[in-house]
Amino acid sequence: MYVDMQIAVCYIYCQIIYQAGDDKMKASDLMHERSMALADCNNFFVSCERRVDNDLDHCPVIVLSSNDGCVISRSNEVKKMGVKMGDPYFKIRSMLASNGVAVRSTNMSLYQEISAEVMSRIKLYTDAVEIYSIDESFFNIGISNVKDPVSYCRTIKKDIWDKCRIPVSIGIAPTKTLCKLATEYGKKNEETGGVFWMDRARYMDMGFMSQFECADIWGIGRKISTKLDKSGIKTAADFIKKDEMWVKKTFGIMSLYTSWELKGHQAYALDTGGRPPKSIMVSRSFGNPITTYEEMLDPLLCFTVSAAKQLRKARQTTGKMSVFISTSRFDAEKFYANGRETTFIRPVSLDADLMSSAEKMLKEIFIPGYKYKKCGVILSNFSDISAGRQAALFEEENGGDEKKLRVASAVDSINREFKQGIIKPAALFEAPEHEKKWAPRSEFKSGGESKKDSPLPDGLRFQNHSEDFAS
Structure with missing residues (x-):
């Protein structure tokens, strides 16, 4: 009985401390509140095209997918015209021309080169970086001698602009999911200056969290959000309030992790080890x-x-x-x-x-x-x-294969x-004048790349962002 009373008292005390707010948190708690950040390049492909062609700085721009099929990147001016991510180019060609929109074909070699420059700048300011996609990276901001994380991230943002001429937005938070929301908030609200800290006072404020729709939450997406909507769950605040066991039973363990992350409990740590792919x-x-x-x-x-x-x-x-x-x-x-x-x-x-x-x-x-x-x-x-290749029990010596593998690596x-x-x-190999019939169309491809663009789809993946689907 006495032990049960002690547990109850400790639980109540922890709840009081948890709800007390930032001004009563310990130093370790404060460090947890800014344990990571997400740097996200704004309209990345468009920004790359503007870097190599200054004439595009003050006009609306779109970048088309492989074979010039559909829109995959838009400047802010084009977004205001109502052009959506994935719109087929042939359907909006006339409208774009009448509005003076500059059109560019995908130039992946250029984008990969500029991406490498941006990531190298970020690595100068932290000890741990997870390159999430061609235009995004999570990084550690829980550094003890960084007293003001917002000011520190503004320095990073300015350095990337000065050295790479690429605009970025940075979100600071205790979890990756909250970092994503913080970055989107920083993009859409000019008063943040492109840097926003999603601290406890904000992610515990259900009024604040209600502005984020479920479809825009990293880890939920449109398919699950449609099911959530049928249950009356439309915003992040609604999702946070739902019973965790119901979330797990209805939508699975990954949705439960998302719920934890929205409450400030880290489910996904920084992955700096470069885990091998599964496929x-x-x-x-x-x-x-x-x-x-x-x-x-x-x-x-x-x-x-x-x-x-x-x-x-x-x-x-x-x-x-x-x-x-x-x-x-x-x-x-x-x-x-x-x-x-x-x-x-x-x-x-x-x-x-x-x-x-x-x-x-x-x-x-x-x-x-x-x-x-x-x-x-x-x-x-x-x-x-x-760590080496293990031979089968009855396998002959595989020295020849090892030599071939070393040659391939070289x-x-x-x-x-x-x-x-x-x-x-x-x-x-083919004749120099031979043009691959299957190579993608690129009628509007820009110059400025430092190497020949390969038809092979290698390199870092490009992530679509929630604001790209906003009207």
Whole structure:
């Protein structure tokens, strides 16, 4: 009985301390409230285009996806026109022209180069950085000698602008989910100067949290938010108030983690170790339809080599490989899609092994007479070889394979040094004047890149943001 009373008293005391506010928190609690920050480049692709072309600084700009298909980045002026993320270009071409909107094709090599510059500036100000995407990174701000985190982040923001000429917004919070909301708030509210601290006084204020819709919360998205809306849960405040066991039972453990993060309890720590991927997919739509087997084999092998390079960089081998091909989904009368997969008894990572398997699978699924618009390669079932490769019980000496792997790693290093595939399998070489039929269209591509843009979809991924879908 006495022990139960002690527990009850401790619980009540903790609740009082928790609700007391910032002015009564301990130093460790204050450090927790600014344990991490998120730097997010504003309209990143558009900002990159403006950096290499100053004439774009004072006019509306959009950047189109691969093959100039749809809008993937918009300047603030274009957002005010009502253009939404993902709008097909052919539907809004006339409207954009009448409003003097500058149009640019994706220039991924340029974006990756500028992204590397931005990330290197951030690393100068902290001891831990998690590069989340091509235009976002979480970083540690819980540094004891940083007395004013907002002022410190404003210094980072100014340095990135001065050195890279890329505008960024920075959100400070105790969790990644709150950092995301803080960054979005900083973008949309000019009085923040692009830097906002989501401290306890704010994320415990349900009036403040009610301005964030569930669809805009990192980890929820539109599919779950639709179900939440049917239950009367429309905002972050509504979600926070719901019983945690109900959230877990109804939407799963990941939604429960989101609930914890919105309450200031960290569920996702900074990942600075560069954990290996669970799978690798390389795919792309073609600039022009492909009709013959030989034309289809070329991009499939290119994508296979690209996937293999990413696999070796992660120090992994694959036990399973899948390929797929398809015609345009808009061609309902002659639509065809198919795929095959194969498993490897002994996991592999060499180009030759994967290319041979890809060619065999393509022969099984390719049917002449169709106009193919897409193909892709997926690698999965990885085995880590960063600490060495374990041989099977009855396996012969694999010294030859080890030598081949070292040669492949050396080739990868040379290609990275020269920033293009100067050494590659013979099957991928073509005459200098030969233009790949499947290469993406880029009618509005800017100059300014320092290296040849590859048709291979390598590099950091691009994340869509909640404000990109706002009207």
